[in-house]
Amino acid sequence: MIRNTPRDLLEKGLISEAQFNQIEPIVSGKLVSVFYELRTMLYLGVVLFTGGIGILIYENIGDLGHLISILLLSVITLVCFWYVFTKGFPFSIEKVKPPTPYFDYIVLLGSLLFISVQGYLQFQYGLLEDNLGWSTLISAAFFFYIAYRFNNLGILSLAITALASFWSISVSPQKWYSDNFLETAHLHITAIFFGSILGALAMVLNWKSIKKHFTFTYINFSILIFFVGATAGLFEGNLYLIYLLLIYAGCFFAIYYAKRERSFLFLLYAFVFGYVGTTYLMVDLILDKVPELIFYYAILSCGGFVYFILSYKKFFTRKA
Amino acid sequence: MRSAYNIIWLYNLEVIKETKRWLKARFIEEAQFKTIVEAHPSSFYHPNFIIRIIIFAATLIGLSGVTGLFALIVLDTDQIVISISCILYGIGSFVLVDQIVIKNYKHYKSGLTEALIYHACGFTIGGFAGLIDFSILPLLLFSVLVLSFAAYRYLDLLTTAVAFFTFAYLVFYSFFSLDGVFQQIISFIFILCFSTLYFLSKKIKSKSNFAIWSNNLVIVESLSLLMAYLAGNYLVVRELSVNLMGIVIEGGQDIPFAFLFYGFTVLIPIAYLYFGIKNKDVVLLRVSLLVLACSVFTLKYYDGFDHPEVLLTASGIILLGIGLILFRFLKTIRNGFTREDLISEKWASMDAGAFIISQTLGGNPITVDESFQGGGGNFGGGGSSGSF
Structure with a gap:
């Protein structure tokens, strides 16, 4: 589709002759990069x-x-x-x-x-x-x-992965040996702490301008670990409101970070985990008693999300 | 019939995407890019990839609600009524996406469009299947038609691939059900059919009035190459002969035309590689590397996997060696090939690379220990998933 674009742009005077000579061989495939291969x-x-x-x-x-x-x-x-x-x-x-x-x-x-x-x-x-x-x-x-x-x-x-597995190991190894994997007791609490502390450290490093391009990877790991921990706690049932609040806190941070860095991946995390948490709450409150409402809940939540994305279009315009 | 999208906007959007990559590669200046954007207006709503995923997921959730209500209405009637209402529901979805979402709201691959299109395809095909009582041949034909329509009109890549595979299965099925000699020559028919398709799509791709479908054609092109290879691959032919056609191979015997398939297995990847390098064809080159790996696997498969770790180590050394040698060799441009990253690929970000490394190598130091402790529990799992 863009095979003739360089010539087209040259004729319109949007790029210079020198630039054309540089770009044209690449676009037309005369010069092929095997860098990724x-x-x-x-x-x-x-x-x-x-x-x-x-x-x-x-x-x-x-x-x-x-x-x-x-x-x-x-x-x-x-x-x-x-x-x-x-x-x-x-x-x-x-x-x-x-x-x-x-x-x-x-x-x-x-x-x-x-x-x-x-x-x-x-x-x-x-x-x-x-x-x-x-x-x-x-x-x-x-x-x-x-x-x-x-x-x-x-x-x-x-x-980061090695560090995370260090924590998950030392927290409850004896539980694994006693065949009680499902009761890996406080693993999700560890995860929540690990995620928050790692994330906080990453933000400090970012603020101190030490290897700023590492921040994305740090935050990505810490937010995922945090969310998975909080969601596991949520599904455990007791005290689920606390975990729900934690999930919402995580969502706020994710949306804040997504907006700041214009990185939409975090918006996706906020969407997925926020929706899971909210649905859990709704099931517990209403949907358990009136199952037909699930359909309306699905339609409504879809409408809500699409509305949210479309109305925030200006905040989340494409990265230039 | 043409594409549902405005061609000028499509072209302008492509120009903006392409020149953005030039900007990133520092071929053009920021100010130049701004004027190019202004000179190429496009009114599409075409959000970034992640937003598309979110909208896609949200739409699916919403559609499941709508479908649930729809199901409550028609569920108590008989099969014909259900089938017809499914088809009507599917066609209704097509009309909705075509006339309202794309025409009025100017969405272009926004996640909303994809979800609605797949949903529409699913219901149209599912309804038709119910109507003809699930007989396979007409169902396959109809699926190819509907999916190609979606691929053609909405420039959708996923339906292109699905339509391609459905078509391949259709070819396979129609010859397979003919019995006798036709079953024997399916391989050759496949090779003939898909090499024709390959040259056809290459030819269409070179025509400028088909330019908006170039991505779809690249998919058809690479899948055709792959299919033509697989149809001649010894492993595939042998296993399919044994499993589907009931050919019994006893010790010392081999499948009919075995030498031919051994030949194909070795020669096709080499031919792909040769023509890929000679014609500087990136599609051919990438497919050739993939099928080369398949051929190594095929030959090793019948040679015996006595020492998989030796095979792993050796192929690792060979890949590392070839990679390093080529990196040094292409320091200067040779035959139009260069090692430099000219215009970065859209999908190749360092962050994604780091993620892949952590997912594939993450458990490495830990699993090694684990294999020693015998029942060390979930170490590797904990390490390699990165998120428990």
């Missing part, structure tokens, strides 16, 4: 390699070739880190552009292999044997360091 390839390569090597090590523990493969892995890890430390730019609280297009994947590969090697060493030499949770915490700390040092969003999300 190659990155996908590297990404899949990292996933397959680290996944395969992880199984390989643990299946062959005790074999002769085992020590050699560990040594080999350590060497690859060292090469990766040698590369990123010599090639990488120094730390900055701003966004840092990677020196080469594949730099981020070397960082990813090195970090994942490092975690594999240290996990193996821990197992083999019985370090931290009784406190598996601490191992996760160490991984999280390592990931955070790498994420900030090399400005890597992917590693940051791994760090």
Whole structure:
């Protein structure tokens, strides 16, 4: 559809001759970028390699070739880190552009292999044997360091996930062993606290202008963890009004953040969890007694949402 | 009959979207972009992707309410009445989306339009199915017609894909039900049929008066390539022969024309890759990488999966190696290919990339420990989902 657009714009005088010469080969397909294809390839390569090597090590523990493969892995890890430390730019609280297009994947590969090697060493030499949770915490700390040092969003999300699983583990491990998974007691309360604290920290970091482009990832994780925790509490039934209020508080924050950052994803979260919470309340109050009303409730809520979106059109205009 | 949308507005909207990407890639200046936007007015209500999802979901909730009320009215009558009222309800939805939402309110792919269109397709097809007592052939024909209509008139991509698959199933079904020799040659008919469709859609795509359907045609193009490959893939042919046509393969035997299908499995991906590179055809190139992976899987499948971890590690090393070599090789432009990110793809944001990494690799350090502790419970689950 836009194949002739560059020429069209040139003839209308909207772009200059020099710009036309730059843009035209790309739009017409004379110059093709394989940037995303190659990155996908590297990404899949990292996933397959680290996944395969992880199984390989643990299946062959005790074999002769085992020590050699560990040594080999350590060497690859060292090469990766040698590369990123010599090639990488120094730390900055701003966004840092990677020196080469594949730099981020070397960082990813090195970090994942490092975690594999240290996990193996821990197992083999019985370090931290009784406190598996601490191992996760160490991984999280390592990931955070790498994420900030090399400005890597992917590693940051791994760090947050590791940190989250540290908390969910140490809160109620004995419950799992006693086959009482459904009663993972205060897991949702932990989630609510974890989400709020992480979110608050992210906002502070954002306010201090430290790696501002990380804020989105932080808030995304913390708000999801918060909402899931609060919703789980809601469905537990007792004290559900408190959880409902928490959900509404989360919705307000999400809408505030969506408006501030013009990031519509958070509006979607607010919509989904707010609607689930409200529906729970309505079922408890009215719909349980008069089921036919559900249809009218559905129509009404749809109308309400569409009205809300359309009337807030000006607030949420497309990002320029 | 033409598209339901105003073509000039469509073109202007596309120009704005495209030049916005030029702006992001710093090819043009902010002020230039503003004048281009002013010179290309478009009155569509076309919100951003997330808003579209919200509106889509809200519309579905609302429609479920309407449908529930509708069901309460017609449920007590007999099948014919229900079927006819479903068709009328479906057609009514088409009229609503066409005449009111698109014509009066100027919505263009707003979430509201998609929800109404799918809803309309569903009821029209469902009602028709009830009317003909669910006999398959006319139902498939009718579905292809309705879905292609929706794809054509509303430029919808999802109905394009669904219409394509329904069509593929129609071809398969009509030859499969013929018995005898026709069952044997389904593969060849598929290859013939979908390669024709591929060249046809490529030809249509190059014509300027079909430009507004270019995205739909890209879908048809890539799915045709995929279908032509799958019809010749050894694994697919063998498993379908065994499961559907009751061919019994004993030790030492093989399916009819086995050597041909082995040949297809190896040669088609290579041919795709070769022509993709030669003609600088991105669609062909991407499909070729996908089917290459399928071919590796097929060959490994019959070779035996004794050591999946070795396969994983080796293919990881190969992918990493090829990726790094090509990144270095394309530092300078060769044959029109470059490693640089010229105009960023709309969907490729770093934030999304980070999310994917956390979802696919998230449990990694944790699951490794888990496999050791034996029954460590929900570690990996807790870690990998990122949200419990």
